[in-house]
Amino acid sequence: MMRPPVVLFYFLLIMSEGFAVSIRPRRSVSFQDLNLKQFKESGFSRLSSLMIRDDIGQLVVGARGKVLTLSLGDITQKTSEANWTVSSADNALCQTKGKDTKECDNFIRTLHTMEDGKMLVCGTNAFNPECDYMTFTNGSISLEGSKHVGRGKVPYDPDQRFASLMSENTLYSAAYSNFLSTELVFQRHGLNPLKTEMIRSWFNEPTMISISLAEASKNSEDGEDDNVFLFFTETAVEERHDNIQVSRIARVCKSDLGGERTLQRKWTSFLKARLDCPFGSAGLSSLVQDAFLLQDPNNWRDSIFYATFTANSESSGACSQSAVCAYKLSDINQVFSGRFLTEMDTGRWDTYSGEEPFPHPGSCINDELRAKGMMSSLDFTDKSLQFVKSHPLMEGVVTPIAGKPLLVRTGIRFSKIVVDQVTSLDGRQHQVMLIGTDSGWLQKAVRFDGEDGRVIEELQLFQTSQPVNFLQFSFRTGQLYSGANNIAVQVNVRDCSRYTSCDDCLLARDPYCCWDKFRAQCASVVGALLGSMIQSLTDGDIQMCPISKMxxxxxxxxxxxxxxxxxxxxxxxxxxxxxxxxxxxxxxxxxxxxxxxxxxxxxxxxxxxxxxxxxxxxxxxxxxxxxxxxxxxxxQDTNTLFRTLRVAVIILAGLSCLLMLLMGSALVIGHLKAKKLNHIGCGNANNNKEMIIVRPYCHYDQTLDQHMEEGLVHCDQAREQSGETTLVLPGCPVAKVAEEELEAENDNRCTFIETTG
The missing domain is CATH 2.60.40.10 (Immunoglobulins)
Structure with missing residues (x-):
């Protein structure tokens, strides 16, 4: 019978099968095997913002006390640096307010590009947020020194989540606007500033996720206004039980000017709705983590939001679940055109059944309203604005396309997402989802019509496990950029070189890749010559491949x-x-x-x-x-096996050493003091017993169980055994020879069999 350690090894090996994730990525590429570029240097820490500047070929990186620019083509090349640290007085004042010295620095949290090419830079500035403008001239960045108040544009706390967006030199932000983090405001800065009301029905203990602009005015036949969407989570006011976290999407109109009397300098168009992504256990809320808008250039209503969700913000490890859901803008706007919820005198929330004012509360100005004399939100009646103020929550729920997620994974937590649209050889459009996780991996996923979403491959972006909090993608070059605490990384997600055969290239069904028949390699579909390339995304038809003779x-x-x-x-x-x-x-x-x-x-x-x-x-x-x-x-039986091995070892040793002699190498023959065998996987054999080593597979005789101290894994290591004479030949296998032992039976020997590869 096998000894307990051996039994335990096989038991653990078999049990590990049960922990395999049901839907695994087709391929996993570790950090060591991934051809990525990384930037690290002394003094660079707490990466806190990331921005791509395709126009100047730079990756702009905000960190603790500084802003860097790195070459977009190769981020290992730093092109310039600008320092922005806090004074000793500001640092001391921050500490007197009860903050740790590590927090009392300037963490660059916001980087945005203005229309003239300048950049808006905002930092926490020792819990006293400040902003400045930055220019890139003659290959170098420099701060203008025109500092201004950054309150509400970035949070006070360097670790606090917030969201911001720059559109036509106008900044939109959703952040806490006071030192104690009790006043969270979604606002528009600039010439016509607006912000949300400090009312529980508008925001209730929220966490801000992201802000996006949907350009409805482009190609519009109705003179529609652009929409600004905010994603966040909050404690649901409409639930009877306290502390139920839900996901929300809110909408405001870009041309909103506030009200004439009611809602002065406040949003008149702020509406919010629950955002649903059904997966995981019943009763668990799905909490949105990030959202990305893929714009349709022809019809804004066909634009799609892709959002990552986790099933439970508290769970982690093998029990956690994550998903990606997609939402069409036309479906979202239909919910915002629907009925409202209202708070009853009892505190319960129910559908509003009374008369609604005209126009529909929260509406954006369009040609229909302009024809009726309503040129801006300043023309809305107080009755309409008062209704919006007290009824921001919609009855309808925003549900995903097809009513279910595009992708669900167990055992990991999704964080950031970007989506790239790829044209395949047949002219069809395919969406590749690039999803970051909290353990530092990137999931490259697709979903074809009639199929569930699947992960083509996962890439380990960081050598140590840490969350992917930043994800930027250059649609021009196909390079993806991310970062962690003290490192920035660059990886080509359109790389097809990991598919080493035609079968593998086609079966992967990677929209980026196709097989080049002339060069006999898997290559990028971008710029591919149609005559030499084959691709089969729908069926994975490998009959298109040349016949392999391997x-x-x-x-x-x-x-x-x-x-x-x-x-x-x-x-x-x-x-x-x-x-x-x-x-x-x-x-x-x-x-x-x-x-x-x-x-x-x-x-x-x-x-x-x-x-x-x-x-x-x-x-x-x-x-x-x-x-x-x-x-x-x-x-074979034991005696036959040992005789065969003895002959094989002697022949191999002779041939190898003859070769060494021809190369001018000297033979070394010595007697080694042997030590107790300690071989992972094969256990420890009795002292004064024979061993033959030929590499790399091993087995043990069942009669030796009493001598085994560890289970069988691989024969990676071997040390000499005490009391034996060992012949050592340079470049040759190690052979311990004792003929009388080789021919003995049941001699409690542990035999190692390895091939010479």
């Missing part, structure tokens, strides 16, 4: 009947695997345990033959199999 050579393994062997299978992808013995599918049974990492086998005398590990991928009901590795297993 064949796998079986790895030869010798086993003893009843011994336990682990045959590893490590595909480049995360696809499920299957095992075949000859032509028969292997299922888990008394002698086989099929795992995602390989096969545990306890062979009998009849189990000699070819074992094949394949990946299995199903596209549109068609199963595709690809061989990963093959083993030729020969089951």
């Amino acid at each position: 064949k796998h050579k079986p790895v030869i393994i010798y086993l003893i009947p009843g011994s336990v062997q682990f045959l590893p299978c490590s595909p480049e992808t995360n696809l499920p695997i299957s095992w075949h013995f000859s032509e028969s599918l292997i299922l888990t049974g008394p002698r086989h345990t099929v795992l995602s990492q390989g096969l545990i086998i306890r062979p009998s005398n009849s189990d000699s033959g070819i074992y094949t590990c394949e990946t299995v991928e199903t596209v549109k009901g068609k199963v595709h199999r690809k061989t990963v590795v093959q083993y030729f297993v020969e089951v």
Whole structure:
């Protein structure tokens, strides 16, 4: 019987299968294997803002006490730097207010580009927010020194969430506007400043997420106004139970001027609605984490918001769930054109059933209203504005396209999202979702018509686990930029080089990639020559590929009947695997345990033959199999095995050393003081027993269980065993030779079998 440590290893290996995520990315690329560029330097810490400037070829980075510019093509090249630190007096004053010295610095939280190319820069400035303007001239940035109050434009606290947007030199922001963080205001700054009312029905303990502009005025036949949308979470006032967090979307009109008497310098168009993304356990609210607007240039109503959600803000690890939901602007505006909720005298919220004033409360000015003499919000009646003030919440719920998420993942938490639109070879448009996680990975996902969303690949952006809080994408170059505490990274998400065969390239169904038949490589679809490229996003049709002549050579393994062997299978992808013995599918049974990492086998005398590990991928009901590795297993009795190994080792040693002699290398023959064997996976054998090492597979005889201290994994390490004479030849396998031991039976030996690769 196997000793407890051995049993424990196999138990843990088998149990780990149960923790595999049901919908895994097709491929995972670790930080070490990802060809990314990163910027790090001494004194650069607390990255707090990120902005792409395609027009000047720069990535602008805000951090603690400074702003940097990095080359957009290669961020390892710093082009300029501007320092903006706080004075010792401001730092001391901040600390007297009870703040930690680490917080009492200037963290650059806002970077926006003005119409003339200047940049608005705002920082926390030791809990006294300030803004300045910055220029980029002759390859260098410089602050103008025209500092002005930044209260409400950025938060006081460097770690507090907020949102901001710049449109035509006008700044929109949603942030706490006081030191104690008790007054959160969604406002427009500039010549016609407006802000929200400090009423519980407008905001109730909110967390701001993002602000977006929908350009409804472009190509509009009705003279419609642009819409500004705000995403946030808050405690629901309409729920009977306290502390229920919900997701919201709010809308205001860009040309809103406030009211003449009621709602002076306040939004007259502020409406909000619940935002639904149904997934996870019943009763759990889905909380929005980020939103990205993909504009339709022809019809703004067909524009789509893509938003990331988590099922529960408290959960983490294997129990957490995340999703991406998409919302059409026409559906959102339909909710804002609907009925309202109202608070009853009892404190309960119900549908408003009374008469609504004209125009519909919260409406934006259009040609229809202009024809009736309403040229701006200043022309709205007090009755209409009073209704808006007391009824900001809509009855309807904004639901996603098709009523369900595009993508759901278990065991991770989504954070930021951007969406790129790609034209495939057949001229169709496909949306690639680029999603950051709280563990520092990027998910590259797609959803084709009639299918669930799937993650093509996930990329590890940071070497250590930390949230992706910044995600910027250059649609011109296809480069994605992100950052963590003291590092900025750049990665090409359109890279197709990881698909090494035509089959893999087409089955991945990556909208960025197609197979170049002339160059025999997977290449970007951007700029592809139609005659030489093939792509099959809908079906993954690999029959389009040239016939491959590659064949796998079986790895030869010798086993003893009843011994336990682990045959590893490590595909480049995360696809499920299957095992075949000859032509028969292997299922888990008394002698086989099929795992995602390989096969545990306890062979009998009849189990000699070819074992094949394949990946299995199903596209549109068609199963595709690809061989990963093959083993030729020969089951032998102990004596035959040892004689074969002895001859093989001696021949290999002789050939290798002859080669070394021809190369001028000297032979070294020595007697080594052996030490107790400590081999991960094979356990410790008795002292004064023989061992043969030929690399890299191993097995142990069942009669040795009493000597095993660890379970079988891999033969990665070996140290000499005490009391044995060892022949050491430079560049040769290590062979311990004792003929009388080799021919003995049941001598409590631990045998290691490794090929010389």
